Amino acid sequence: MTxxxxxxxxxxxxxxxxxxxxxxxxxxxxxxxxPLLGAQSxxxxxxxxxxxxxxxxxxxxxxxxxxxxxxxNESTFRTTQSTLMxxxxxxxxxxxxxxxxxxxxxxxxxxxxTQNPQSLAVSGVGDGLLMLKYKFFDRLKPPSLQAxxxxxxxxPLGGFDMxxxxxxxxxxxxxxxGAWDGIVWSELTSSFDSSFPLNLFLITSYRFTGxxxxxxxxxxYQFGNELITTTGGSTSLGEKIGYTAVLQYRSASSDxxxxxxxxxxxxxxxxxxxxxxxxxxxxxxxxxxxxxxLMQELNGLQPTTSYAITVSFFVNLSKRLNRFY
Amino acid sequence: xxxxxFYLVTLFALTAVSCSKVTDSNPDTEFxxxxxxxxxxxxxxxxxxxxGPDQDGIPSIDDPQFSTVSEITFLEDxxxxxxxxxxxxxxxxxxxxxxxxxxxNDEVDxxxxxxxxxxxxxxxxxxxxxxxxxxxxxGVSGLIHKNNLIxxxxxxxxxxxxxxxxxxxGDLKGLDxxxxxxxxxxxxxxxxxxxxxxxxxxxxxxxxxxxxxLYGEDYPVNNSRILFPIYQEDERxxxxxxxxxxxxxxxxxxxxxxxxxxxxxxxxxxxxxxxxLIVGSSEMKVxxxxxxxxADGTELEFQPLNEDLPVIAKDQEGNHWDIFGEAVxxxxxxxxxKHTGGYNAYWFAWADFFNFPQINSF
Numbered sequence: 001m002t003x004x005x006x007x008x009x010x011x012x013x014x015x016x017x018x019x020x021x022x023x024x025x026x027x028x029x030x031x032x033x034x035p036l037l038g039a040q041s042x043x044x045x046x047x048x049x050x051x052x053x054x055x056x057x058x059x060x061x062x063x064x065x066x067x068x069x070x071x072x073n074e075s076t077f078r079t080t081q082s083t084l085m086x087x088x089x090x091x092x093x094x095x096x097x098x099x100x101x102x103x104x105x106x107x108x109x110x111x112x113x114t115q116n117p118q119s120l121a122v123s124g125v126g127d128g129l130l131m132l133k134y135k136f137f138d139r140l141k142p143p144s145l146q147a148x149x150x151x152x153x154x155x156p157l158g159g160f161d162m163x164x165x166x167x168x169x170x171x172x173x174x175x176x177x178g179a180w181d182g183i184v185w186s187e188l189t190s191s192f193d194s195s196f197p198l199n200l201f202l203i204t205s206y207r208f209t210g211x212x213x214x215x216x217x218x219x220x221y222q223f224g225n226e227l228i229t230t231t232g233g234s235t236s237l238g239e240k241i242g243y244t245a246v247l248q249y250r251s252a253s254s255d256x257x258x259x260x261x262x263x264x265x266x267x268x269x270x271x272x273x274x275x276x277x278x279x280x281x282x283x284x285x286x287x288x289x290x291x292x293x294l295m296q297e298l299n300g301l302q303p304t305t306s307y308a309i310t311v312s313f314f315v316n317l318s319k320r321l322n323r324f325y
Numbered sequence: 326x327x328x329x330x331f332y333l334v335t336l337f338a339l340t341a342v343s344c345s346k347v348t349d350s351n352p353d354t355e356f357x358x359x360x361x362x363x364x365x366x367x368x369x370x371x372x373x374x375x376x377g378p379d380q381d382g383i384p385s386i387d388d389p390q391f392s393t394v395s396e397i398t399f400l401e402d403x404x405x406x407x408x409x410x411x412x413x414x415x416x417x418x419x420x421x422x423x424x425x426x427x428x429x430n431d432e433v434d435x436x437x438x439x440x441x442x443x444x445x446x447x448x449x450x451x452x453x454x455x456x457x458x459x460x461x462x463x464g465v466s467g468l469i470h471k472n473n474l475i476x477x478x479x480x481x482x483x484x485x486x487x488x489x490x491x492x493x494x495g496d497l498k499g500l501d502x503x504x505x506x507x508x509x510x511x512x513x514x515x516x517x518x519x520x521x522x523x524x525x526x527x528x529x530x531x532x533x534x535x536x537x538x539l540y541g542e543d544y545p546v547n548n549s550r551i552l553f554p555i556y557q558e559d560e561r562x563x564x565x566x567x568x569x570x571x572x573x574x575x576x577x578x579x580x581x582x583x584x585x586x587x588x589x590x591x592x593x594x595x596x597x598x599x600x601x602l603i604v605g606s607s608e609m610k611v612x613x614x615x616x617x618x619x620a621d622g623t624e625l626e627f628q629p630l631n632e633d634l635p636v637i638a639k640d641q642e643g644n645h646w647d648i649f650g651e652a653v654x655x656x657x658x659x660x661x662x663k664h665t666g667g668y669n670a671y672w673f674a675w676a677d678f679f680n681f682p683q684i685n686s687f
Contacts, residue, residue, distance in 0.1 A: 066533070067534075069534065071534065072531070074531060074532075075381060075384045110379040110380055110467070111380055120379060164375055165364070166364075166370060167361065168375060170375050170376065215553070257551075258549070260550050261550070263550070300537075300540075
């Protein structure tokens, strides 16, 4: 075993230890949070590649659900807009480092059924994400197959104690979550040859969340653990245009306060995402995607996604060009 | 270059492990006195939090619709309702609907009242909606104080503490609200007592699942399920013990409802020099309180009357009194006992609002 291999295995062990050193209780960015995990671009970069992307998501959260049934929402309107910057760097042929930074704006309007509706907007730096990814299998012969695992941390860069008129805002109106989370991530991708331009992928991520002291010492708030599984395929529609269709499953366990489950939190969602990509040139690409929920089963009464639209721009400084991300 | 990258990343990871918690800023240090953002509050405003839905995010019922008792099919006998009687008008408001709306602006016998119910503190209180000669409506402000609802009035925007029955912020700050006697009991008992009454139905103007309780069916009994901080914990009773509490000259006393006899039990109590009538039943989950001294100075002594709801007690003069404190037969027929202003709430909330309450020993 070479020194390089020893180093890599040691680092993997360190990263695994890092992940499992976090308390195994849950904290999820609620439906109103920045889409950190869900926005992770597929096809990690390697070997000195550098991929930088900037995205803006508009997320309408105005639907109201009771368990699996929609109810008419006459009183509130909510949106979250998130601007994300992703940086992916290939440390080696098999190892890459990703960082995601966010800026979040949350907006709510209530009392729509009254003569005097109220509105509130909160904005600020959101939480960030740091991940290390390792490609442990790579078969180039078509149909190619790559398998990658990763792990990282959600970094509580965002504020968690913002106030309105002096009063501490609820957790789901805060730009950040106030806690460190541990993340495990995996990806399988497969591509066919040029006679059948189709790229398939399966991405799974799980977040173990930490806790934060929300109302002061010994008052511990924890969001729910989050599982996201995304599967889909992308293909070319022409020389410069690509299309990706995605089915996403997301589940979140209930939030907890002082280790007691909070009502009306948690559930699962199944969504469809359609994405169009345009290759501006060899290095720049633009993307637009829309996400709509297909079904959801929520705990209790909760606002949830009506739809989300994301616009992204990527600059690819990798050695391999003409890749959609 | 690659090696340095590896080690930097590893160093960052180890640093991350050592900083596994972020301590939120302690709101207790952020404000002094009762001033929040330039506004003066009668309650420590660092104890006031945004509950999440914002103003009118929990919509009050402003055009309540009613059905007869026989038309109501969505209630089980064990479920609780709040009832009022004004004149000959008797109405009931089911908890399961109130969980979703917290306030009902209604008129009973042409008297504008508001039924306020906070599901988190289990406190149901009736308020008169005529303030300083003007009729107002109350809405849910979205703010929470000690887990308790803070309504606001739509005429002035003033905020009110439900459990303190007082305006705590705004133009009407310091004003006490006039309360309306509310009786809370099981639906099974209510049907027997008031078969001809009107009952708030689910045609609220909003689409909600009134088959399920908003905070889960176990919220009233799960002592760990508290959504916001308790500032004054008192472990003499379990947190979610439902109590009937009264305040006499700032001294507080509670009567745990589960400790009453299953059938109606009368307590001719003396508290802070006042003669108090307490009537309760653990089976009907009801407790009410009135002053036993009448305007003419007569001090009444009561005995329970079972099997004759809504009549619950008789006095030494031979008067029979109903659960709303009205003499329905006897020499004082038509007279009313003065309500103490007491109401039901969970023990943890009562102890958090009122200093070291006395607990009745049964």
